[in-house]
Structures are given as C-alpha cells and as structure tokens.
Amino acid sequence: MTGNVGEILDFLSKAQDIALFCHTNPDGDALGSTLALALALEKAGKQVSLYCDCAVPKKYTFLKGSEKFSFPTKTAHEAAISVDCSSLDRLGKCTKCFLASRKRAAIDHHASFERFTDTCFVDGKASACAELVFEVIKEMDMLDAEIAALLFGAIVTDSGCFAFSSVTVNTHIIASELMSYGIDAADIIYKVYKSTDIDRFRLKSRILQKAQFFEDNSVAAIVFEAEDFAATGTSLEQTEGMINELIDIDSVKVAYALSEVAPRNFKLSIRTKSPINAAEIANCFGGGGHVNAAGCRVNGFKEDILEKIVKLARDRL
Numbered sequence: 001m002t003g004n005v006g007e008i009l010d011f012l013s014k015a016q017d018i019a020l021f022c023h024t025n026p027d028g029d030a031l032g033s034t035l036a037l038a039l040a041l042e043k044a045g046k047q048v049s050l051y052c053d054c055a056v057p058k059k060y061t062f063l064k065g066s067e068k069f070s071f072p073t074k075t076a077h078e079a080a081i082s083v084d085c086s087s088l089d090r091l092g093k094c095t096k097c098f099l100a101s102r103k104r105a106a107i108d109h110h111a112s113f114e115r116f117t118d119t120c121f122v123d124g125k126a127s128a129c130a131e132l133v134f135e136v137i138k139e140m141d142m143l144d145a146e147i148a149a150l151l152f153g154a155i156v157t158d159s160g161c162f163a164f165s166s167v168t169v170n171t172h173i174i175a176s177e178l179m180s181y182g183i184d185a186a187d188i189i190y191k192v193y194k195s196t197d198i199d200r201f202r203l204k205s206r207i208l209q210k211a212q213f214f215e216d217n218s219v220a221a222i223v224f225e226a227e228d229f230a231a232t233g234t235s236l237e238q239t240e241g242m243i244n245e246l247i248d249i250d251s252v253k254v255a256y257a258l259s260e261v262a263p264r265n266f267k268l269s270i271r272t273k274s275p276i277n278a279a280e281i282a283n284c285f286g287g288g289g290h291v292n293a294a295g296c297r298v299n300g301f302k303e304d305i306l307e308k309i310v311k312l313a314r315d316r317l
C-alpha cells in the first residue's frame with residue numbers, strides 16, 4: 001500500500017480545477033471509477049475535466065456520463081489525477097497534459113504500480129480501483145445511486161463478477177453497500193459480462209476454433225489478426241474477455257491473446273492460474289498488471305512472438 005485516502009482528500013480539497021485521467025484502451029474499472037469520482041467532485045462544487053486518449057468502447061457507453069470523456073484541449077490543469085494507471089505510459093497520448101498540470105496524484109490498484117506522483121493512494125490488494133475510489137467518495141460523504149451504479153460496474157468488471165482470486169471480504173462489503181442504494185445490479189452484470197453483439201459473437205467463434213494448444217494443453221493461445229477484424233466488422237476493443245474462455249479450460253495454466261494493432265505490432269493479454277505470475281511474464285516485454293491478469297505490447301512476427309511466449313510459459317510450469 002502506498003499513500004492513503006487522507007492524502008487524496010487533502011489533495012482534492014486544495015484544488016478547484018481538477019482533471020481526471022483514465023488509461024488508454026479503458027476498461028469498465030477505469031471508466032466507472034473515473035466517472036464516479038467526477039460526479040462526486042462535481043457535487044462538491046469542483047470544476048472537473050475527464051480525459052482518455054481513445055474513445056469509450058461501445059460496451060461501456062451505458063455507464064452514465066461516458067460521453068464526457070475527451071482528449072485534452074487545455075494544456076494544463078491546476079490538479080490532475082490518474083485513475084487505474086500502473087505507470088505513466090498507461091496515460092498514452094494524455095501523458096503530456098497530465099505532466100503539465102501543477103499538482104498530480106494517482107489512485108491505483110496494480111501490484112506493479114510504478115510511483116510517478118508525489119500524492120498516491122495505491123493498494124495492490126484491491127480487486128478494482130473502484131474499491132479505492134469508493135473510500136474516497138465515502139469519506140467525502142458524496143455517495144448516491146448514480147455513483148453507486150458506476151462503482152458497482154467498475155468492481156464487476158475487474159473482479160470477474162466477483163470470481164477472481166483478487167476478491168476479498170472488503171470487495172463484497174463495498175458491493176453490498178453500493179447495492180443498498182437501489183441500483184440494478186443484475187442489469188449492470190448483464191451489460192458488463194453477458195451482453196454481446198452479433199459481430200463480436202462471430203469474431204469469437206472464428207477465433208476460438210483456431211485456438212492453439214502447447215505443452216500438453218497447459219498453454220493456450222488465440223491470435224486476432226487484421227483479417228479477422230475485417231471479416232467480422234469488429235475491432236480490438238471487442239476482443240475483451242475472450243481470453244477467459246482459454247484460461248477456464250481445466251488443463252490450461254497460461255493463456256495468451258495476441259491482437260494485431262498494426263503490422264508486426266501486437267497487444268498481448270496474459271491470464272494465468274496461480275502460482276504462475278502473469279505480471280512477471282508481461283514484465284519481460286515492459287508491461288505489467290496483476291498476478292493472474294496482465295498485458296503488454298510486443299513487436300515482431302506473430303510466429304516469433306508465439307514461440308517466445310510459449311517458452312516463457314514452459315519455463316514457469
């Protein structure tokens with residue numbers, strides 16, 4: 001644990017113009033946490049700006065206020081907070097505006113957090129960044145039904161709907177307090193975990209039938225190439241969650257999803273079963289994440305990358 005909720009409250013109380021930044025390729029935790037904090041700060045009379053370096057994935061546009069995210073036009077703010085970012089480069093093209101702001105803070109829950117601000121509130125044991133944002137907002141006494149729905153959506157995303165080993169007693173205590181605001185928890189879970197459009201379904205069936213298995217079925221990999229996206233009318237953001245189909249196979253200990261971003265440039269997602277550490281594998285490529293879920297970018301030909309990552313898994317079996 002780095003820093004505490006008091007440091008963030010003190011930081012927020014001293015600023016009027018506050019910019020909130022979530023990471024590139026945002027997920028439900030980054031978006032829900034950032035939007036909840038924004039609502040609480042607006043209720044407290046602050047002027048709030050919301051930044052992300054790419055568009056909100058269609059899947060998460062149900063989160064109230066998601067249309068408020070933009071790319072920074074102002075060069076600097078009085079205060080800036082990064083949400084759910086384990087390192088500065090996770091801010092992507094927003095990094096410059098973040099660094100230009102006079103005071104900076106970070107709220108995060110990655111064990112691999114690399115300290116890049118003076119003020120921090122980081123707990124690598126929280127299942128979602130939203131657990132920490134919940135504490136901040138509760139201390140501000142600003143919880144309400146809208147904020148509760150956003151935080152619940154964030155926790156549901158990062159906790160695998162309360163199924164991951166990162167889930168603690170505290171995760172459930174927070175979730176139950178959020179439900180007490182009368183939110184439609186089942187509907188939020190449906191939107192985050194179940195609902196899919198037909199194009200994404202077609203991409204999924206196409207990719208899963210090409211899944212590759214190594215090391216006696218203990219290592220699995222799927223590869224999304226430009227032609228797969230073109231054939232199904234989908235894009236990178238719609239690949240989210242498909243890797244879980246692999247790690248859910250009994251024999252699989254390490255699962256990979258390799259997604260083509262540009263020619264010879266891939267996003268690598270990693271899922272592992274304990275004790276194999278996903279973040280440690282991601283580290284080999286300059287990435288990071290959690291014990292059982294991590295990611296990074298890798299350059300090269302897919303065949304070479306596959307060979308490399310299968311070896312990294314084999315060495316850890």
Ligand SMILES: [Mn+2]
Binds near residue numbers: 029084109128129158
């Ligand atoms: Mn998160």
